[in-house]
Amino acid sequence: xxxxxxxxxxxxxxxxxxxxxxxxxxxxxxxxxxxxxxxxxxxxxxxxxxxxxxxxxxxxxxxxxxxxxxxxxxxxxxxxxxxxxxxxxxxxxxxxxxxxxxxxxxxxxxxxxxxxxxxxxxxxxxxxxxxxxxxxxxxxxxxxxxxxxxxxxxxxxxxxxxxxxxxxxxxxxxxxxxxxxxxxxxxxxxxxxxxxxxxxxxxxxxxxxxxxxxxxxxxxxxxxxxxxxxxxxxxxxxxxxxxxxxxxxxxxxxxxxxxxxxxxxxxxxxxxxxxxxxxxxxxxxxxxxxxxxxxxxxxxxxxxxxxxxxxxxxxxxxxxxxxxxxxxxxxxxxxxxxxxxxxxxxxxxxxxxxxxxxxxxxxxxxxxxx
Amino acid sequence: xxxxxxxxxxxxxxxxxxxxxxxxxxxxxxxxxxxxxxxxxxxxxxxxxxxxxxxxxxxxxxxxxxxxxxxxxxxxxxxxxxxxxxxxxxxxxxxxxxxxxxxxxxxxxxxxxxxxxxxxxxxxxxxxxxxxxxxxxxxxxxxxxxxxxxxxxxxxxxxxxxxxxxxxxxxxxxxxxxxxxxxxxxxxxxxxxxxxxxxxxxxxxxxxxxxxxxxxxxxxxxxxxxxxxxxxxxxxxxxxxxxxxxxxxxxxxxxxxxxxxxxxxxxxxxxxxxxxxxxxxxxxxxxxxxxxxxxxxxxxxxxxxxxxxxxxxxxxxxxxxxxxxxxxxxxxxxxxxxxxxxxxxxxxxxxxxxxxxxxxxxxxxxxxxxxxxxxxxxxxxxxxxxxxxxxxxxxxxxxxxxxxxx
Numbered sequence: 001x002x003x004x005x006x007x008x009x010x011x012x013x014x015x016x017x018x019x020x021x022x023x024x025x026x027x028x029x030x031x032x033x034x035x036x037x038x039x040x041x042x043x044x045x046x047x048x049x050x051x052x053x054x055x056x057x058x059x060x061x062x063x064x065x066x067x068x069x070x071x072x073x074x075x076x077x078x079x080x081x082x083x084x085x086x087x088x089x090x091x092x093x094x095x096x097x098x099x100x101x102x103x104x105x106x107x108x109x110x111x112x113x114x115x116x117x118x119x120x121x122x123x124x125x126x127x128x129x130x131x132x133x134x135x136x137x138x139x140x141x142x143x144x145x146x147x148x149x150x151x152x153x154x155x156x157x158x159x160x161x162x163x164x165x166x167x168x169x170x171x172x173x174x175x176x177x178x179x180x181x182x183x184x185x186x187x188x189x190x191x192x193x194x195x196x197x198x199x200x201x202x203x204x205x206x207x208x209x210x211x212x213x214x215x216x217x218x219x220x221x222x223x224x225x226x227x228x229x230x231x232x233x234x235x236x237x238x239x240x241x242x243x244x245x246x247x248x249x250x251x252x253x254x255x256x257x258x259x260x261x262x263x264x265x266x267x268x269x270x271x272x273x274x275x276x277x278x279x280x281x282x283x284x285x286x287x288x289x290x291x292x293x294x295x296x297x298x299x300x301x302x303x304x305x306x307x308x309x310x311x312x313x314x315x316x317x318x319x320x321x322x323x324x325x326x327x328x329x330x331x332x333x334x335x336x337x338x339x340x341x342x343x344x345x346x347x348x349x350x351x352x353x354x355x356x357x358x359x360x361x362x363x364x365x366x367x368x369x370x
Numbered sequence: 371x372x373x374x375x376x377x378x379x380x381x382x383x384x385x386x387x388x389x390x391x392x393x394x395x396x397x398x399x400x401x402x403x404x405x406x407x408x409x410x411x412x413x414x415x416x417x418x419x420x421x422x423x424x425x426x427x428x429x430x431x432x433x434x435x436x437x438x439x440x441x442x443x444x445x446x447x448x449x450x451x452x453x454x455x456x457x458x459x460x461x462x463x464x465x466x467x468x469x470x471x472x473x474x475x476x477x478x479x480x481x482x483x484x485x486x487x488x489x490x491x492x493x494x495x496x497x498x499x500x501x502x503x504x505x506x507x508x509x510x511x512x513x514x515x516x517x518x519x520x521x522x523x524x525x526x527x528x529x530x531x532x533x534x535x536x537x538x539x540x541x542x543x544x545x546x547x548x549x550x551x552x553x554x555x556x557x558x559x560x561x562x563x564x565x566x567x568x569x570x571x572x573x574x575x576x577x578x579x580x581x582x583x584x585x586x587x588x589x590x591x592x593x594x595x596x597x598x599x600x601x602x603x604x605x606x607x608x609x610x611x612x613x614x615x616x617x618x619x620x621x622x623x624x625x626x627x628x629x630x631x632x633x634x635x636x637x638x639x640x641x642x643x644x645x646x647x648x649x650x651x652x653x654x655x656x657x658x659x660x661x662x663x664x665x666x667x668x669x670x671x672x673x674x675x676x677x678x679x680x681x682x683x684x685x686x687x688x689x690x691x692x693x694x695x696x697x698x699x700x701x702x703x704x705x706x707x708x709x710x711x712x713x714x715x716x717x718x719x720x721x722x723x724x725x726x727x728x729x730x731x732x733x734x735x736x737x738x739x740x741x742x743x744x745x746x747x748x749x750x751x752x753x754x755x756x757x758x759x760x761x762x763x764x765x766x767x768x769x770x771x772x773x774x775x776x
Contacts, residue, residue: 001379001444001678002372003671069371248754263757265743268750275749276689280665283686287668290371309661357657364633364660365647 003286005069013073017080019050025081026242029195029338032084038188038197039158044085048117053091056099061111068230068292072285075231079238082342084195086120086155088235088349092228094121097163097174101212101220106176110161122159124150124201125221131355132165134172134218139203141166141175144210146203154349156186156199163211164203165221173217175208182206193341225350229303230288233310236346237282240310243317243339244274247324254326267324274317281309301367304360311347311356318343373671375448379678382445386427386452393421394456412496412538415459419493427453429467429491432475436483437491443677462535466490466497469613470543474562477600477609486541486562498539498565500530500587501610505773507532508744510545510614511555511607512763512771515589517546519596524548524561526569526592532738536572536585539565543613544594545606550769557768558606561594568592579730614740626728629659632701635721639708646708655704662697666690685753692745695735702729 005013028040047053055070057063064070071091078087098110098121113119125132127139127150139148146166156162156179164175177184183206191198212220248271251262261267288306291299318339322329329336347353375383422428423437431446432438441449453460471490474483489495506513515528526546536542542563549557563570569592574582601609633656636647646652669690673683705725706713716726736742750756763771 001375001671001674003668004371004675004679244754248756251756259760260757262750263759265747265759268756269743269746271754271756272746272749275754276693279669279686279689280662280693283665283668283672284661286371286672287664290373293371305661305664308657309665312661354654357654360657360660361647361653364656 003290005073009069009073012070013077016052016074016077019046020077020081020083025078025083026335026338029082029084029342030335033193033195033338033341036194038194039086039155040084041158043083044120044158045117047083047085047087048115051115052087053095053117054115056091056095057111057115058099061107062115063111068227069289071231072234072289072292075234076238079235079346080242082195082239082242082338086122086158086196088228088232089122089155089159090114090120092231093123093224094159094161094163096227097121097123097211097220097224098176100224101174102176103209103211106209106211110176119161120155120159121161121163122153122155123163123165123224124153124156125165126150126152131351137165137167137172137218139164139166141168141173141208141214144175144208146175146177146206146208149200149202151189151200152191153199153201154196156201157188157197162201164201164208165217168214168217171215171217172221173214174211174220176211177203177206177208191345193345195338195342196345226300226303227292228350229307229356230285230292232346232350233281233285233288233303233306236310236314236343237278237285239339239342239346240274240278240281240313240317243314243321243336243343244271244278246335246339247271247274247317247321250325250328261324270320270324274313274320277309277313277316281306281313284309298367300363301360304356304363307350307356308353308360311353314339314343315347315353376678379444379448383448383452386449389425389427390452390456393425394418394458396455397457411459412462415462416493418458418460419463419491423492428493429471432471432487432491436475436487444674447674447677462496462538463493465499465534466495466539469499470497470541470562473543473560473600473609473613476612477560478562479597482597495540496535496538498533498536498542499613500533500536500542500544500563501613502530502532504529504531508741510610511558512768512773513545513547513558514550515546516550517548517559517561517594519548522596524559524594524596524599526561526563526589526594528589530587530589531575531584533572533585533587534583536565536587537574537582541565542587543600545610547768548603548606551767552604553765554763554768554771555607556604558610559603560600560606560609561598562600563592563594563598567594577734579727579734626698626731627701627705627724628697629656629663629701631721631724632656632659632704635705635708635725641708641710652704652708655700659697659701662693666693685749688745688749688753691735691739692742695732696742698728698735699732702726702732705729 023043025043028043032040051064052074054063055066059065095114098107110119139146139150146164160179162177162179164177166173166175183204185202187200189198189200251267251271252260254261284306288302291302322336322340325334325336328334419428426439427449429438430441430449433440474486490497501510503513503515515526517524517526542565544561544563545558547557548559569590571588573586575584575586576582636652637645639646641649669686673687676683702725706729751758
């Protein structure tokens with residue numbers, strides 16, 4: 001029985017933490033939020049130089065050829081510091097789509113550049129104010145030519161490439177688009193967490209390359225999302241823990257009625273509930289990390305379980321961190337709102353809590369719990 | 371990461387399993403509950419415990435001289451894992467073996483250990499724990515039962531309550547107040563007592579479930595020899611804390627219907643022409659419970675991983691009872707709701723009974739072994755490092771502490 005990370009993986013986690021601490025990643029989040037720069041190019045470049053974007057990329061394409069577990073420990077630390085970089089878009093979504101489903105030609109062309117940082121990717125799926133599904137995608141692809149529009153695409157400005165979910169004559173497909181192609185226009189869409197810019201992308205007769213096949217693109221998308229959900233969950237528990245740590249520190253230092261507010265049971269119980277939520281989420285994340293790293297048949301259930309519990313944990317911790325800080329928590333000056341914003345962003349990025357609960361129960365119906 | 375035993379652990383598991391298969395039968399639908407309320411089980415439980423004892427499984431982590439085999443923590447878990455799959459009565463020994471045993475091991479004399487530990491492990495003598503009192507529950511150090519020293523004896527007067535299994539116990543561990551002039555925690559002394567002593571009267575408490583797992587225990591001029599004192603005079607709280615720490619390890623998951631049962635039920639139970647499972651609210655609840663159940667299960671696996679490597683587990687397991695007892699209450703409620711107006715009826719149907727029992731029993735689970743509130747305090751103070759509540763009774767002699775019902 002070993003539901004734990006290896007010593008090497010723990011070392012990597014420690015190094016990631018030290019790096020992000022030294023780089024003041026949390027302060028950089030605020031800078032991006034306030035300056036409107038939508039991402040931190042300098043921090044991103046340093047992350048690329050550390051080799052993190054190539055963790056999962058096979059050595060033949062210049063990557064480190066490591067597994068998903070290494071990615072999980074990095075994700076937790078990026079989540080803890082609310083790093084304002086396109087890591088989730090480029091690494092959990094785009095890179096995995098290329099590794100898992102692209103042709104050798106595309107891999108040859110793209111993967112080494114993801115390692116070097118020349119390529120940054122993202123994924124475009126949403127089109128309207130509702131959850132995307134197989135039947136409501138209208139962005140069209142015919143003979144590789146895309147027409148249509150996507151919204152709420154993360155990191156599209158810094159990205160060089162995007163994987164687009166499109167409708168075809170035969171079903172749905174994933175299409176790779178170079179964002180410098182003619183016919184692509186990108187516009188910033190303001191969002192609740194401007195430390196991670198989101199954009200609309202319009203495609204007018206844009207050339208693209210097929211990833212996978214023209215029929216079952218939606219299933220590939222689902223499978224990418226099921227994998228990515230584990231990594232998003234790790235970011236969420238990292239953020240949850242940071243919000244709890246912040247609340248604990250404040251509750252120990254802030255006095256009211258002649259005593260630290262952390263000595264009041266109303267505060268203690270609130271923080272204990274945050275700890276409970278994090279512990280449940282973290283344990284589910286461990287299991288999901290195992291399922292991801294072994295490509296277990298249990299992955300859809302395991303990742304939905306991790307995703308639901310981590311979303312709940314981060315939402316609880318970020319909102320109750322504000323509450324613990326009282327009026328200060330509501331100021332722009334305190335960092336509480338950075339966690340609150342990021343928790344909502346992460347909870348929506350790959351689908352809402354209620355839709356993930358639905359996915360979880362559906363996967364229970366499909367698997368053999370009965 | 372993997373879920374495999376090491377070769378040694380796998381071998382140990384096989385040994386456990388083979389022995390269990392030879393001596394017991396796997397749980398199935400006909401298995402009856404293993405409850406303190408069921409007095410008929412005592413004889414059966416003693417037979418099972420003796421069988422285990424003779425084969426070395428009774429207290430496998432204890433040293434050989436007291437009936438164990440010196441097993442490692444991970445081997446204990448493997449055994450418990452395997453044993454839990456079998457229909458065997460072991461509940462009535464949990465308090466004795468889980469709480470009284472460790473205290474005796476730590477504080478009793480060598481002769482006492484030789485005298486009392488093997489029969490405890492063997493199931494020949496059953497032990498109970500006499501801590502809570504009518505005026506001292508969560509604040510158990512506020513207890514008032516008196517111990518007065520008289521030569522080499524102590525005379526005990528007072529009342530204990532919520533004593534599981536006192537009605538069939540042979541011995542008990544007892545904490546009492548030897549000096550009300552000292553501060554609350556300082557005036558306590560710890561003993562073990564023969565439950566057949568003159569002056570002890572046991573009265574069952576009827577619970578809201580209708581059953582009686584617990585008792586009131588009255589002490590009227592009960593004599594205890596000073597040789598049965600555990601720890602120094604005035605060290606009662608320190609000794610009690612050792613026991614309560616063990617209680618927290620012993621009290622884990624609330625038994626009863628869990629998410630799988632709710633799920634299965636929801637698939638087959640009709641509501642307004644379709645299964646309850648098609649109802650959005652039911653699906654959401656099931657998703658939440660599934661996350662909790664698996665969160666606890668995976669937390670246990672993390673604890674086991676640490677033990678398996680010889681590390682000390684983190685404090686994660688402290689969340690178990692709060693989460694599982696509340697979930698049990700909600701699942702019971704859900705099952706009854708699913709029958710709409712008929713959900714209140716006591717019908718002869720195993721599923722319905724199980725939801726109703728959960729609903730009636732869960733309030734007790736949220737209180738026994740540390741209330742939800744006390745457990746949250748413990749997490750906040752011991753795990754998160756938050757400061758203690760300022761106490762209104764701090765520095766006061768026990769006799770001067772307001773009690774509200776003198």
